[in-house]
Amino acid sequence: MTRPTNDTLLRALLREPTDYTPVWLMRQAGRYLPEYRASRARAGSFLDLCKNPDFATEVTLQPLERFPLDAAILFSDILTVPDAMGLGLYFAEGEGPRFERPLRSEEAIKALAVPPMEKLSYVFDGVSAIRKALDNRVPLIGFSGSPFTLACYMIEGGGSDDFRNVKALMYSRPELLHHILDINAQTVTAYLNTQIDSGAQAVMLFDTWGGALSTRAYREFSLKYMQQIVDGLKRSHEGELVPLVLFTKGGGQWLEDLAQTGCDALGLDWSVDLGLARARVGHRVGLQGNLDPGVLMGSAAGVEAEVRALLDAFGPHHGHVFNLGHGISQHAPYDNVSVLVSTVHAYSRSLRAEQDFSEVQPAAEDWVSPLILG
Template identity: 65%
Template sequence: MSLPQLKNDTLLRSFLRQKVDYTPVWLMRQAGRYLAEYQATRAHAGSFMALAQNPELACEVTLQPLRRFDLDAAILFSDILTIPDAMGLGLDFVAGEGPRFAHPVRTEADVMKLSVADMSRLQYVFDAVSLIRKELDGKVPLIGFAGSPWTIACYMVEGQGSDDYRLVKSLMYSRPDLMHRMLEINAETTALYLNAQIQAGAQAVMIFDSWGGVLSDSLFQEFSLPYTKRVVDALIRHNDGRQVPVVAFTKGGGQWLEDIVTCGADALGVDWTVNLGKARQRVQDTVGFQGNLDPMTMFGGEQAIRSQVRRVLDDFGPVGAGGHVFNFGHGISRFTDPAAVSILVDEVHTYSPQFHTP
């Protein structure tokens, strides 16, 4: 299928540290519960999984924020837990409680039963990617994504979100061999999954290591980072005549930037605890950066939003040989007023050109 040519490639070029005229912006979870139109579409679908597994509805939700805001990218509406669901763990979203797996991975027998997911079970995701690319008509790039092998393993073992990661860390400490086997399977599956998204039309991909920061030093380097690197090493990096940027985001991983940069990603996402200017110095502008406004800023009123947006841009400083994509340091809160998002996007676009040399 012939896909429309891209009209605004500012985001892709920023990830690759190429010259642009302003700092592009998109927001993690920009298609989601803070939008009334999302809530209506979700109610029509009947459940989160019914929404995510319907390419037409997933496309509609992906496009909704772009109708409201002058964003520089769309991100596929899906979930990082589609992979373990395709492995047969039985994903469901319980109202008020979040994701749950019917068959968590807790024992040696559970681990030994795991195998690389059949990509045909995820065809609904790839169909959504192709449809979104067609409907975007080249307006902005489409970002695909997946969870990191470690983050996916946390959910697989815990069976749901966790406050203390007791079950997954118990397995990691008591049977590291089983944890490594699970991570190897996750890494292979994730690479296949992201490559299929790229082949379907995703123009950049992001790996969310949302729970990498719960590991201690040295264990992050053993159980998370090497498997993210395996995924990155296996990815298609050129498609449709241009480079496909890869972004790696470890929440709580600011202390490991020098290590994370070795995974081979083109850009690193960082949370709001990181100073972007110092981060650039630490990695000597060898990668681009994405981030890193605190999502709670959105509840401080217009003056606070504009002030904090400027602070983030000031922290990064003159772009020069670097690359900066503005974003939150984690996902947008469901309670955010959409009017606050309009203020944020306006401030990024109006204040940032001074940091880009003519």
């Protein structure tokens, strides 16, 4: 697998030296771009956009044509996985994703099985097409939802404010939830491995709803199954390392647990102090994040100031990928995205230029948090 001409993101995720901090944005191909809205109109629906490799390629590349981003991320949806399991994904106007056949009975849960990857061939065809279209400019990131996050949608039948059906199952029939999670973990492992085989050069696991759990429940019902995926994931392809990023929204209190899984980097939401996060995990993993997406709704000067503050918080160290703390809003002015990207590149270069890297960074096992030292 040939490394891209701009491999800054891959090196940052692996905590290797970089000249500047790379940047990409969650949902960078999306409704805030007029060209995306035009593509979706031509496709007919969001699902048609996802399931057509030509359209998926088109919209994946759109933000790279507008901004000098350091990575492309596959245009798809986390719910393609349960859709392949036969739950009947559809999108209701004004309601978001829904499933025709949510898992509401013991019979339905026990019948759940790992689907053949052929049912997701349109995703893998999209990965291959995007890699070809990128022509090794920047890396391509593949992704999946975490087993628990997928289970939330599969059981609730769509989005939820309180996950009442998930938690009712968790606290009454935990063995049934474990069955769903194990099937999901097996499926996601195969799904990500096939994305890697198809050309993904880094992969990310989105645990969007893990933060809704208590600490004990998180370790039993979310972290355990992400660990299963980490253990089963292909960590290299054609001689090149394939970095893995884990992201639990609302999971800042569990960074140490996540860092011990064997992943390469952790995604952070905007509620986590970036400098303190680095102090907690040291150089064991890279960090990705974590600008509040709402910053993009303000002024250009405000965007620049907040970006600089985050880069200062992390410091002139290797192992940081700049990103939002969650997905970009459809209402974000794209001119502010341009300010964000240019500020990350320019200011991080200046920080690197001022830093003397003659001293070797400590190994993870030797690193001691200054918070512990007091």
